[in-house]
Amino acid sequence: MLLKVPNFSLEKTLSLGQTFVWDRDGNYWTSYVDKPVLVSQIDGKNLEVFGNVTSAEISKMLGLNDRIDDINAEIDKDSTIDRAINFSTGVRIVDDGLWPATLGFVLSIQSNVPLILRRIKAMSMFYGDKGETNGFRLYKFPSYERIFNGGEEALQRFKLGFRKEFVFSAARAFVERDIANLGKKDVEAELLKIKGVGEKVLDCIRLYGMHELSSFPIDVWIRRAVTREYSHLIKGKDTYRNMRDAMVGYFGRYSGYAQAYLYNYFRLNKIK
DNA sequence: CTTCAGGGACCGG
């Protein structure tokens, strides 16, 4: 399948550090959550999609349905975000799905991106089914059923440290409370009951696992960006909630894109 | 070798 997607960069989108379900393999990117998928953008324009996946499914995964020009116009409120927007041309907010985002961001606590991806890969190879598409061998994203049924002690081998009980708590919650099939409001309340899911991780799950584009999670890079450029907007102390509410109030319903652009811009340029 | 930060959260006070 060939998809025409103007103003889109597969490379920028998937190497941003926002996704935990895509893995690079040469000029290709692979993913196996429900089914094996393989994509590439060799000519820098058209998107080649392999595997038993519909265009609707791949578009959802990669955020291709977002009206990016309208979004960029709406959040382009000052020179800082304007630079970040232009620097990040082609980026989309992915939708990894509820469980992958939950596992990924619980594993992200006090960790860097390569380390998180390595942990997930190790877990995929241990728990996941093998898949294949166009000659590429894939391991399925570790399911909460497998993790829960394997028991907490089995997680020891991954050296997750204090995150071990967080991961098991998350898997248990998805199994026992069927979080994947709840309504939106109930989902957030249930997610917060998981050990290892606080406000920041929840905001990440909302943005990258539920495609709630108004979400504005604040990690260390975003905190530095906000402190440098937007401190005048914050009322009161620099608490997580004060900063986030100020930024969402400022950027509005597409704050998540502003967050992704600022993260990309400050992190890649190492602006501290 | 030691020190410290990395897409924070939890617990006790």
Added chain:
DNA sequence: CCGGTCCCTGAA
């Protein structure tokens, strides 16, 4: 609300 603590890894 606040400060200390938690596990592991890799860079400095």
